[in-house]
Amino acid sequence: AQSVAQPEDQVNVAEGNPLTVKCTYSVSGNPYLFWYVQYPNRGLQFLLKYITGDNLVKGSYGFEAEFNKSQTSFHLKKPSALVSDSALYFCAVRVTSGTYKYIFGTGTRLKVLA
């Protein structure tokens, strides 16, 4: 079965420090991987995606993610966290069985402390 796991319910980091939000996946075939951010009472906003090519993907708001095929991971990173980065982050994978459905992780709440 195809799945996405976000092992941390919450990540706390001090402002200015680097942050990492973890995501691992299990899919058949080549994965289409995504990161989204959700602010309170809002829909999800697209941050970045990996389809093919360079393993390091750069996205919006200074975020980047590293695709690691051997570890089946797609961790979200940022070199220097801002208080305004505090939000709920979702990793997602597109199901590759001939459909266009997506599986979302359970979400990780990022809290950046001033």
Place this chain on the structure above:
Amino acid sequence: EADIYQTPRYLVIGTGKKITLECSQTMGHDKMYWYQQDPGMELHLIHYSYGVNSTEKGDLSSESTVSRIRTEHFPLTLESARPSHTSQYLCASSETRGGLADTQYFGPGTRLTVL
């Protein structure tokens, strides 16, 4: 911000009422989706559509129904609302081709409370 709209943003209704949650997108995307999300929790796919007159049920069983008569419009209807339907409903769309293919764009959501 993506051009995908949901109305109403907030809705409080009584049990047994019929409601329709509206979702429209102006990007010409062929695919549209409805997700149910309890606050701060994961998303569950309840319906999706690959194009006009194409609708499928998602992974989470839902008593709601959808229609796709026009490309830009994907309304969700509950014939008889119950307290168990209280949740946030997110609409999304994506396209098949181009540089942003497969990227889902989400509306702001409708927070539904059934009393």
